[in-house]
Amino acid sequence: MIPQEIIRRKRDGDELDPADIRSFIAALAAGQLSEGQIGAFAMAVWFKGMSREEIVALTLAMADSGDRLQWTDIDRPIADKHSTGGVGDNVSLMLAPIAAACGLAVPMISGRGLGHTGGTLDKLESIPGYRITPDADLFHKVVKQVGCAIIGQTGALAPADGRLYAVRDVTATVDSIPLITASILSKKLAAGLQTLVLDVKVGNGAFMADRAQAEILAQSLVEVANGAGVRTSALITDMNQPLADAAGNAVEMRNCLDFLAGGKADTRLEAVVLAFAAEMLVKSGIAASSEDGEGMARRALSSGKAAEVFARMVSMLGGPADLLENPGRYLARAPVEKPVLAARSGWLAACDARGIGVSVIDLGGGRRHPADRIDHRVGFSELLSLGTRVTAGEPIALVHAANDAAAERAAAALAAHYRITEDSPKLTPVISSRI
The missing domain is CATH 1.20.970.10 (Transferase, Pyrimidine Nucleoside Phosphorylase; Chain C)
Structure with a gap:
């Protein structure tokens, strides 16, 4: 050669x-x-x-450039989900235990924040003791005994991707659909999956702001994954506003625990989590239809079974056994919390989701350089959804900051990221299509 x-x-x-x-x-x-x-x-x-x-x-x-995981001793369908990245997107944290509670095995290998988007691993690292890079034996043991484990990629899985991506990052070739497709799917194939569902985000807070480009990427991912032997489908979801009502690390972890306790019903976040749970269950042959799959996921939540799975996963990977019962004991809070007030009365009509993600980084909740240390405490919570009517002076979010000056800057920035209008807005559906 x-x-x-x-x-x-x-x-x-x-x-x-x-x-x-x-x-x-x-x-x-x-x-x-x-x-x-x-x-x-x-x-x-x-x-x-x-x-x-x-x-x-x-x-x-x-x-094939590194190890391939084997799950031959696990009598469950091996399934996973991947997101192209967004703001306030903590879906994986709840989806994995819900899917496991319904009978799937989910060896979820996740990543850190990229650009303005948050990373699942950064959120998990807000839990004291949680091991994001366990050895292969422990990873296998947790998946087998609990049903799911969310960890980071090791150097032994698809190492060629790591070197190729590092060069792409500095040669303006990150946004190549063939290279994006191979990068995402090589790691999923190395994880030994049988089925995969993809969350391809589109909007001002996504890497793909254009719907046509998002559809091209989704089509490429689905066709290539199926061509490589992994049963795959994709949902295109809206990222024109944060998905959860929090953006940050510990704040999104608290949001996750609230969700598992049933506190986020009838939200955009719940709609996406349940849709992906149903997709995973249908793709794996456990549910006969999306309606059946969503019903199974809802029962896993309401019964507390999904929360129990999450708690066991955290404990087996080194985190506290009583995280769900005592989150305040373990998830650090920022010393300064400041409400962001609506500048005028009207409807929250639009926001700059990417700008909100950048504001989290400015608070210290993300990285400007790979070696930067993250302040897991900071971010935004209690974010109101677009389409909410507000009164001047009413809080639209809460800033969590390391000091007063940072809180003031973040509050001003967040207020500027929202547009308030006199008329009720027409909103984009949170799930627009399936491929």
């Missing part, structure tokens, strides 16, 4: 043979390619694209 020949052929728009793709990715994983060669390959793909067959080959080659 001559790397520059593969790069040249892709640069010229040729379709690459699967064997050449496998050889190139094997060399990448083995450290035999220069960053220049990796960057040139990524740029060629960015400009010329890839056929569906090429993307499948790339995905499989990246998945």
